[in-house]
Amino acid sequence: MKIVIITPAEPGSKAGNRATAERWKSLLGNAGHRVSVVTEYRGEPCDAFVALHAWRSVRAIRQFRETRPGKPLIVALTGTDIYRHQHEFPQDTLYSITEADALIGLHELVANDIPAGFATKLVTLYQSAEGPESLPSPQPAQANAGFGVCVIGHLREEKDSLRAAYAARLLPDDSSIRVLCAGKPHNGEWQRMAEREMEQNPRFRWLGELEQDEIRQLMANSQLMVISSVMEGGANVVSEACRAGLPVIASSIPGNIGLLGKDYPGYFPVKDERALAGLLYRAEQHPEFLAALKVQVSQLAGHFVPENEQASLEQALTLAVQRCSERA
Incomplete structure (x- = not known):
């Protein structure tokens, strides 16, 4: 699949979200996908869209949904999404969460801290690190x-x-x-x-x-x-x-x-x-x-370990494709 990952962190940034995006690009590439990482989305064609941040990426998510309504969308929830933005900016944050075909949470208690109805599309992913x-x-x-x-x-x-x-x-x-x-x-x-x-x-x-x-x-x-x-x-x-x-x-x-x-x-x-x-x-x-x-x-x-993180990414992608198919 051709996959676009969007992150607000610019190339060369040492921010954790940039490192995550680049690592996911590599892991999804290992699984045979063609992946690009962008900081702005202009409607480029792709088979799936992965957004880091529900709130910060909401403009790109809206554009993707408008231009590619039948394609799978995965939204990775950050700490500020879960513990700040869904309360301070509920309209935009919950729009992204609602529109997502699959959600990625980065620890096992995320389901407790988002609206209960979204738990069925939540995949827990543990970020990997070198040994x-x-x-x-x-x-x-x-x-x-x-x-x-x-x-x-x-x-x-x-x-x-x-x-x-x-x-x-x-x-x-x-x-x-x-x-x-x-x-x-x-x-x-x-x-x-x-x-x-x-x-x-x-x-x-x-x-x-x-x-x-x-x-x-x-x-x-x-x-x-x-x-x-x-x-x-x-x-x-x-x-x-x-x-x-x-x-x-x-x-x-x-x-x-x-x-x-x-x-x-x-x-x-x-x-x-x-x-x-x-x-x-x-x-x-x-x-x-x-x-x-x-x-x-x-x-x-x-x-x-990287193998587990890659498996979780593929699980989220499979879930997103399945739910997208059900929507159609």
Whole structure:
């Protein structure tokens, strides 16, 4: 099939949605399809249309439905679609969800957070990541650099990107924890906040936006990852951590619980830096707790392999074609 994928993230962007679109292009290509990734849709002919974002892609979805009404449409739901836009912009967001022949959710609890009538066209897809063999060896210089905690992702409100830094301020003097944050700031205010935090917090360092090989090195150098988001559709960085065997401490939101499982012991309440500080200190001071986290993420690693992601994409495509046929 000739498939068009639309994403709002421009070519060369390090945004997660661009990486997802390019990875899906490759996986669908492996399945024999011809795939193009675009940021604008002008009515080009295709056999199927995949939209990342229900709300941000609504104009393209409307145009596709108007120009190709008999073709299958797949809409991938992001965290902002599910936890913000369907409430703030219900008309556009629900239009896209309603018009979709198949929906892709990126964690297993998505069905709980969208209108019940749409669950029958929802496919759960776990984003894949490279295995531990892709990680470099830890840098020797990091051996005496303390207990490394990494935070990876664009600095913005949804990610609550400085919560680990705030938690680090509360740690006892005997802690050697250092928080290293990698990500592009959403705007000038986030950049100023990160720079100010570095000036005031000796346990925190902001590294700016890194290349993928630098991200892998940061993960290899770290003992722990924190994902402190207030909303997530299913963060690929969690997939990366699980595949790398890197323990995770995560905010207790559906997007994290839907990837790590309800029984995962490394959750803290959203925006609660005191609870986060307690978990960080426990991981540093109690090797058995850190080891338990590592065991659990390693057991989850099999969910996040490319073969499974490709199979889920093909499942969504098959469902969309079937429902489109039924509509006709």
